[in-house]
Amino acid sequence: MxxxxxxxxxxxxxxxxxxxxxxxxxxxxxxxxxxxxxxxxxxxxxxxxxNGLMRLVTVADFSAFDYNVLLPVGVDVKGRPANEVADDIAALDEVASVQLVTGKHDIEILVTLPNLAAMGDFMLNKLSNIDGVLSLDPAFAVDIIKYEFDVAPI
Structure with a gap:
């Protein structure tokens, strides 16, 4: 074949x-x-x-569903392979994207939350409790200049 x-x-x-x-x-x-x-x-x-060259999806506006906090988070991993930790993180509903990266962190994620109060619960009770997560480095997205959901330009 x-x-x-x-x-x-x-x-x-x-x-x-x-x-x-x-x-x-x-x-x-x-x-x-x-x-x-x-x-x-x-x-x-x-x-x-x-042939897997295209798929049609619906992309919703974050704020239309009361997700008003966009939180990029760098994740450092210890004691477990980063790809396994990334798989566990990807299973969380609040997580929009997960990338294994080189540089300062092992994993970069993008989290969507309804408000700042939800951030504490997510960071302390969900994300930090995943086995292998050593530390978290959150950053607040104060304004979205560009966000396009084009997986790849053609």
Whole structure:
């Protein structure tokens, strides 16, 4: 069995760009914009999804769901592999992202919380109780200048 790598074509890129701007764009609207058939749009989207090149997701505004605190946290690990600690952290509902990193910390996470009162409970009773967490270095996001949920530019 050969491991054939599927790549984006120029048409795929144009379809994805339209969907990035309007995730609710219908196949008919995309076809009209690109001057191609609706069935071609549908088949290209299906192919990209089946091959793991694209997935459609809904991204909600933090504040729309009363999450008013965005908290980046550096995590230092001791006595346990960082990837195992990262898996445990990723299981917490409040955690939006987890990255194994090089530099000052072993793990960087992004936490969303409804308010500052919830921060103490989260940091003291959840995050710091995970086996292998040595120390936490939180920083307050005082303003969000840019936040785009593009996993990868095409």
């Amino acid at each position: 050969t491991d054939k790598k599927i790549k984006f074509s120029e048409l795929d890129e144009r379809i994805v760009e339209i969907l990035k701007k309007d995730g609710r764009a219908t196949n008919q609207r995309i076809a009209s914009k690109l001057d191609i058939s609706t069935s071609l749009v549908a088949s290209r989207i299906r192919r990209m999804e089946q």
